[in-house]
Amino acid sequence: MSAEETSGQKKPERNFVVAIDGPAGAGKSTIARHLARHFGLLNLETGAMYRAFALKALRLEVPLEDPAALEQLATDTDIKLEPGEEENRVLLDGEDVTGQIRNQTVTDAASRVSVYPPIRAAMVKRQQELGANGGVVMEGRDIGTVVFPNAEVKIFLDAAPEVRGMRRYDQIGQHGHSEAKPVPPPDEVIRDLRARDERDRNRADSPLKPAPDAFLLDSTHLTLEEAVKAAEATVDKWLAKSKAAGTRLG
Ligand code: DC
Numbered sequence: 001m002s003a004e005e006t007s008g009q010k011k012p013e014r015n016f017v018v019a020i021d022g023p024a025g026a027g028k029s030t031i032a033r034h035l036a037r038h039f040g041l042l043n044l045e046t047g048a049m050y051r052a053f054a055l056k057a058l059r060l061e062v063p064l065e066d067p068a069a070l071e072q073l074a075t076d077t078d079i080k081l082e083p084g085e086e087e088n089r090v091l092l093d094g095e096d097v098t099g100q101i102r103n104q105t106v107t108d109a110a111s112r113v114s115v116y117p118p119i120r121a122a123m124v125k126r127q128q129e130l131g132a133n134g135g136v137v138m139e140g141r142d143i144g145t146v147v148f149p150n151a152e153v154k155i156f157l158d159a160a161p162e163v164r165g166m167r168r169y170d171q172i173g174q175h176g177h178s179e180a181k182p183v184p185p186p187d188e189v190i191r192d193l194r195a196r197d198e199r200d201r202n203r204a205d206s207p208l209k210p211a212p213d214a215f216l217l218d219s220t221h222l223t224l225e226e227a228v229k230a231a232e233a234t235v236d237k238w239l240a241k242s243k244a245a246g247t248r249l250g
Contacts, residue, residue, distance in 0.1 A: 025164030
């Protein structure tokens with residue numbers, strides 16, 4: 001898979017990389033979308049790739065605790081991520097699965113499959129290809145630490161679990177429920193989120209943690225609009241510094 005193949009729709013106006021990492025519900029997607037629009041960058045949500053892979057494992061009933069079987073599956077799987085205006089389009093072996101990867105079963109499975117190093121290595125390689133020419137906001141868990149350790153701007157976004165859980169709860173209420181599957185109570189959403197946090201932060205390979213040079217943005221007491229402004233100011237500061245230093249920005 002080449003970068004041109006997957007990100008061909010819109011040429012970014014700049015060539016720097018903004019890495020946004022943080023736990024679920026911290027506001028990464030909202031902020032990444034805004035920064036992409038504001039600064040003329042492509043927005044790439046790497047979590048969608050882990051989600052698409054998890055969906056395939058679930059469909060084929062590959063046990064999520066069998067690393068060898070998952071690794072075999074990864075060698076046989078083609079995942080493409082295409083940046084879009086609002087959200088990324090995800091193609092799993094050529095099938096558009098964008099609408100099928102946000103439910104709770106896939107969410108939980110994505111967190112489980114993403115602990116295995118061979119799965120991560122395959123995803124990281126694809127993500128590095130996608131961002132090779134710069135001009136991207138890439139969001140995930142390991143972008144500033146592993147995927148693009150030399151990213152020009154790194155933001156680590158966090159918030160208290162209760163606040164993130166309530167944001168997730170509101171999102172599920174808006175999109176992810178049906179009569180057959182009612183919205184779970186808030187304490188259940190917060191409990192699931194803590195379990196995912198635990199796995200993401202404590203896995204041996206590429207655990208979720210801020211890069212040493214990341215700007216730490218805690219959105220616990222901020223509205224999403226305020227967090228967006230703070231992230232925008234971080235990029236502006238870097239742009240001003242680069243301009244002063246005479247760096248060409250593409
Ligand atoms: O950001 P998200 O909730 O869509 O991510 C789904 C899962 O994928 C999450 O539990 C952790 C994993 N993930 C990861 O390990 N590394 C990334 N760069 C992005 C996501």
